[in-house]
Amino acid sequence: xxxxxxxxxxxxxxxxxxxxxxxxxxxxxxxxxxxxxxxxxxxxxxxxxxxxxxxxxxxxxxxxxxxxxxxxxxxxxxxxxxxxxxxxxxxxxxxxxxxxxxxxxxxxxxxxxxxxxxxxxxxxxxxxxxxxxxxxxxxxxxxxxxxxxxxxxxxxxxxxxxxxxxxxxxxxxxxxxxxxxxxxxxxxxxxxxxxxxxxxxxxxxxxxxxxxxxxxxxxxxxxxxxxxxxxxxxxxxxxxxxxxxxxxxxxxxxxxx
Numbered sequence: 001x002x003x004x005x006x007x008x009x010x011x012x013x014x015x016x017x018x019x020x021x022x023x024x025x026x027x028x029x030x031x032x033x034x035x036x037x038x039x040x041x042x043x044x045x046x047x048x049x050x051x052x053x054x055x056x057x058x059x060x061x062x063x064x065x066x067x068x069x070x071x072x073x074x075x076x077x078x079x080x081x082x083x084x085x086x087x088x089x090x091x092x093x094x095x096x097x098x099x100x101x102x103x104x105x106x107x108x109x110x111x112x113x114x115x116x117x118x119x120x121x122x123x124x125x126x127x128x129x130x131x132x133x134x135x136x137x138x139x140x141x142x143x144x145x146x147x148x149x150x151x152x153x154x155x156x157x158x159x160x161x162x163x164x165x166x167x168x169x170x171x172x173x174x175x176x177x178x179x180x181x182x183x184x185x186x187x188x189x190x191x192x193x194x195x196x197x198x199x200x201x202x203x204x205x206x207x208x209x210x211x212x213x214x215x216x217x218x219x220x221x222x223x224x225x226x227x228x229x230x231x232x233x234x235x236x237x238x239x240x241x242x243x244x245x246x247x248x249x250x251x252x253x254x255x256x257x
């Protein structure tokens with residue numbers, strides 16, 4: 001395995017997993033997967049369909065227990081415990097019959113916060129998320145990009161510093177997707193979020209991440225760990241740089257393209 005992982009953000013891991021194994025109906029889906037996410041770090045999981053990326057996310061989020069291995073948050077074993085990290089699926093899953101504000105406050109209501117206080121707290125974030133004036137609208141009235149912003153704000157309302165994002169921008173057109181990537185970088189920095197992405201987009205992985213983990217095979221295993229250089233923050237010219245092109249070539253070769 002190529003191991004060029006760097007600790008550009010330094011310090012001990014905020015969130016990690018060790019030697020995760022998950023089987024379904026006796027068949028291994030992911031095997032021997034270990035990851036470390038430092039505070040305010042960003043890592044991406046990239047690989048072909050069917051290598052177990054979403055299965056791994058379900059384990060990391062505590063939705064499912066692994067057959068072997070452990071998940072840690074701040075050094076505490078949280079294997080199989082949900083609610084300690086935030087998890088946003090590919091689809092926004094906004095409820096059509098609730099206003100945008102009432103969609104966003106769902107995590108606060110689940111935690112027992114009164115509706116009025118939850119609305120006041122969440123509404124303060126709407127300008128920062130580019131949603132000012134959308135509080136009383138319904139999801140059908142929003143563009144795709146704005147729906148994703150609302151879904152991400154709802155995810156952030158769980159107040160967990162670790163966020164798992166499963167292809168959050170894949171359904172958007174190329175221009176909107178790039179704008180959302182730029183926007184998320186700013187939001188993650190402002191809110192001091194640490195993020196693990198699933199993506200099939202090599203350029204997205206390079207633009208957003210400190211480290212790209214390539215999963216291959218059945219069962220899915222990490223075959224390459226690629227530290228993205230230069231470290232974040234990067235200049236706007238990075239996508240057209242020789243470094244970007246070389247790292248893109250390395251990742252494409254790692255996934256067999």
